[in-house]
Amino acid sequence: MKPYDYLIVGSGLFGAVFAHEAHKAGKRCLVIEKRPHTGGNIYCEEVDGINVHKYGAHIFHTDNREVWNYVNRLVEFNRYTNSPIANYKGKLYNLPFNMNTFYQLWGVRTPAEARAKIQEQCREYEHITHPQNLEEQALKLCGEDIYRQLIKGYTEKQWGRPATELPAFIIRRIPFRFIFDNNYFNDPYQGIPMGGYNRLIGALLENIEVRTGTDYMAHRKELDALAEKVLYTGCIDEYFDYACGHLEYRSLRFEHRHLTDIEDFQGNAVVNYTDRETPYTRVIEHKHFEFGKQRSTVITYEYPDDFEQGKEPYYPVNDEKNSLIFRKYQELAQQQKRVLFGGRLAQYTYADMDDTVAAALKLWEKESL
Incomplete structure (x- = not known):
């Protein structure tokens, strides 16, 4: 045996x-x-009392009550809600696309005004009946402003190719919320293990x-x-x-910085940089995942990267x-x-x-x- x-x-x-x-x-x-x-990619490294998501931000969310109960029997989860911010050339927008975003883009205050603005921009691309690439698909779905400011640059950095060379199916739909709600996920259960993901893996x-x-x-x-x-x-x-x-695959490269003289770098766990010129796609501030009160902070710059042997494969x-x-x-x-x-x-x-x-x-x- x-x-x-x-x-x-x-x-x-x-x-x-x-x-x-x-x-x-x-x-x-x-x-x-x-x-x-x-722990694989959910491993956390403790730095000055902050659990640093070493291989990229991981936020547990689900609509599966059985799975949620399963992990919570092993470790208690906090009430973290993912509400990322988009930074486009210094201007900030809420994500996902919701009434806060539409107000920041156009000054519209009601769902009717927002729908009208999106429909007006989409009408310019009604002639695209069969989108041949991601750019055509996105323009047809959301129009010029949202695509140019919040989708195009981020997506091109992520995949390392112009949007005109990416297949249309990558963006099958673009979810719009005509309410003032910055919760990125629709799932009813969401949070981070209190004490970090190492506690979850340790329990397993x-x-x-x-x-x-x-x-x-x-x-x-x-x-x-x-x-x-x-x-x-x-x-x-x-x-x-x-x-x-x-x-x-597409890979990622992370640049971690421990800022001993800064208590709060960006006021949010996740800030996406959606312009093409900024080389990284987002900045993560790890203490905000667990509502940390430490006097220092740790941030991570996340860079998309070509995959080759020796690098971590992230996105198929x-x-x-x-x-x-x-x-x-x-x-x-x-x-x-x-x-x-x-x-x-x-x-x-x-x-x-x-x-x-x-x-x-x-x-x-x-x-x-």
Whole structure:
């Protein structure tokens, strides 16, 4: 008999939830992690009492009560509500697009005035019946002002290409709210774990053996021999040695700054920079996620980046070419008898945290039948 029932490759949210459920069911689990810490991209680094979201801002939100109850049984969540600000060439606008935004853009005060202004701007693009790219799609949906000031520059920075070269399907719709409401998410449940995400991961992996600093791909044969089954949460193309080609991603680069002489840098957790000239897409001020009162602050400049080996893959490029490659890897994955594939990298998807938790629970439920 092998020492473990499951070898779980990756200690991010998907792997941690699966390991937690397997452990509760009496299964022997070994979790391995390439990084020197657990938690994957939701790992927080404590700096001067501030929990810094090391790999980008993570805000837990869901409309799934079962998932919300599940994570709250593990750790208490605060009442943080995501209300980002857009900075376009020094002028500030509320997000998502709501009556505050429309007032800041045009001075309109009623929903009727706002609707009329949007319809007036959209009429200029009625001739676009079949949008050929993101720019045409956005102009048709929202008109000139919102597109030029709040969408175009941010999107081009994010994807590293002009909007005229991006597919129209990236923007299928543009949600407008004709009320004064800056809550970015429509989900009824939202918050941040009190004390940071490390507490959530710690609760999930309690009493489970974890080995950090362990590269699965470098020691695959001996690690596989330790367990009856493997849950792999890494890049699916890497698992199969890129046999069907490389999947494309966009990456991110973070510049963290500890400002010891500033108590509050921007007055908000998230400020997006929507002009093309500013090289970063947003600035995160981490203390505001937990209503911090520290005398210093930590901010992070977030820069979109081209993906290459050695960088973290963040956003899949879900175009036709990559979707075809991924389907080939899915077929290979289905042929594996002892290996399960889960998580955003193994599924080549961008997944919110609640969907990640739900998918891990569903996989375990299937395994436990």
